[in-house]
Amino acid sequence: MAVNAKISLIGAGSGEFSLGIVRDLCMTDSMWGTTVSFMDIDEERLDAIHNVASRYTAELGADIQFEKTLDRRESLDGADFVINTAMVGGWRGWDDARAILAKYGYQRRIRLGSFHQFKLFMDIIHDMEELCPDAWYIQSANPVFDGTTLITRESDIKAVGLCHGHHGVRQIARLLGLDPDKVQAQSYGVNHFIWLKKFYYEGRDVYPLLDAWIENEAEAFWAGPDCGISDGMGRKAVDVYKRVGLFPIGDTVTPGGGAKFDVYHRDLETAQRWQEDPHGWMERHIKHVFTAVEKFKEVAADQSTKVTEAYPPKRTLESNVSIIDAIANDKPTVFQVNIRNDGAVPGIADDVAVEVPGLVSAAGIQGIRMEPLPRPILVHTLEEIMRMERNVQTFQSRDRGMLLEMLLLHPETRSPEDAKACLEEILDLPFNADMAEWYQ
């Protein structure tokens, strides 16, 4: 069986991610016949992914077609699935803001909400309403929680947010000596704040095993070479688990999710005791990304490289293609998804995007109804929701006053006068011209 689906990949220049899609399509017979439309605003990167992807399918003899375009609307036109992985301007523009922020006494980098990302999300969605109103929108760009909530509030376009953070449970399985592929797990909450609820292996609850590992083996792991800084199974993660009753998964405790539960690294001495180093973790993470980008560039430039050797043909852990397959070919399967809550997690409003297991099929995505989050976790989750609401509603308001509120609430803001002056200087930066226009 083959489909003739068109997948529009926005921000395709993030080579390794895009090639992952291609790999997964190649490994999924039922998706052969698909056309992937790569779209990016960076022509060089766009050419690179088109080049590598074409060589990849040729080497494997897979029936996948590719298009490339700098024109988003061309890519969206007639698409069945739209995967958005774009990061507008990366961190570059905000580097210019650092001198201004420092002048006003801010010690850390501040982003005033997610304007540039939100603007792109909504531009894509509005284009989709016109050019491919029945297509699925897959939100693979951050912030997934805020973005999925915004989009499902603003449009009827079918949308789902994806994040691979839930695979954090695989590390737990490995440490317990279990085959990660055989673990049956359910984590839930909101994106970057998810908690391991169900944890089964061959029909048996693994939580007791995890508790025994913590009791008997954790200290040795923490002292050994396999435990990284700010590790997902480190001292902090285990202590948070003890505090709230469910194990935190992925970026719930790691710096990738914003260094929550920061009492473990308020000062250097405490951070060292808990083996935490959020700044070092982020640097390492960024280095990984750069290394991957460099490798991809080299492979693209050297036509003599066998790309299936550089990137062996095995399935990634990303679920984009599997989810598309489940919808396009009606293969009802449960995946980790971010969707409008609508009662899946009791105690959270219907119009907030939750991360839950969901049944995906040609009928769409149906959330699996979970138990209420344990009370300590629910209360923390409400704080995440509040932060998201501030971000989303500030964008929706188009009100410069609401943007100012973000700065006024910042604990490092010295006075209302400072906040007002600082905001205007930041909005005057060339990078923020469209932001200044949005917030009247």
Add this chain to the structure above:
Amino acid sequence: MAVNAKISLIGAGSGEFSLGIVRDLCMTDSMWGTTVSFMDIDEERLDAIHNVASRYTAELGADIQFEKTLDRRESLDGADFVINTAMVGGWRGWDDARAILAKYGYQRRIRLGSFHQFKLFMDIIHDMEELCPDAWYIQSANPVFDGTTLITRESDIKAVGLCHGHHGVRQIARLLGLDPDKVQAQSYGVNHFIWLKKFYYEGRDVYPLLDAWIENEAEAFWAGPDCGISDGMGRKAVDVYKRVGLFPIGDTVTPGGGAKFDVYHRDLETAQRWQEDPHGWMERHIKHVFTAVEKFKEVAADQSTKVTEAYPPKRTLESNVSIIDAIANDKPTVFQVNIRNDGAVPGIADDVAVEVPGLVSAAGIQGIRMEPLPRPILVHTLEEIMRMERNVQTFQSRDRGMLLEMLLLHPETRSPEDAKACLEEILDLPFNADMAEWYQ
């Protein structure tokens, strides 16, 4: 017309407040025949209010009866209305905690939630379920927002929270040269975070007048002798109004509500520029309370004083008696009330107590449905709700771990180890014996 209602007044020893109830009863013919049962755990204060109240009604020839008791259940037995104004232990017990907190580096006083108040509220409510299940419970003790939410979640006892903060609009009226008694105003939100929505005088919107006053006269007021520190019409209040679009009323911006919007007084210089002094404001407030207590003691001790001269017989601004009158004698009237939301304020969960105008009658209390709060205010309100949820749900959980979360989240907490040690020391204080038992 006269009723034979029994009003149980818990915490009656706060003399001036209780005498206010008596005064209002005396001035309300339709409430004659009422019996007030004063209850307090402080016998001296209890005797004082019983003495003064009896003399008061005798001087006026009013038909109001009084009882006094140290036994709460005796007071509640057969009551039609229960007014709770009790403040457990005041701040005394927590003074003992200050040395401990200082040792762990906390610069300011911290209260770990509202355990002692919540425990009392729920003890009263559970007694009421047994002794007077059809009575109304009037929550006049702080925290009104948290307490009313807790009680309406935990019990079917009819409950309403009252606070006089909404009378802040009277100061605005006076400054604009209007008769406060003729102002038609609606403020709403959650207690200690309410916003002036409707502001009419003789059929005309007064907001334009207020805007003109801000434009032309505010500076002179701020520079003059009538503007107090942290004034409800001060620079901060006006700036917050400019920020969010509705005028903040009462403790929404004043230190009585917890010094919210603290960017106006983060450092001394900024505070002076904005004429803010939360600490001084609180000291002055506490001095007022002590002065009132002293005066009441003197009046009680000196039988030769004419009490109606010391406390002239005019109605207070408190609405307790008027609300009881509206219910007992079915006089449908709109009052400022704190009730379970149930849709009165869109965008806030049903089971959160909101402060809104409500129609009070023999049929109960029906919230007046308000427009959604303006977006900037809603987002701030969500933060208030989150703080309330943490407080209420920690109490409901009876989980010492959740109590620890409060301390772990405090920005001054230096490490998880510190938080754990500090919590245990605080719970070991004799004052907190019942709290230590509650949180297992």
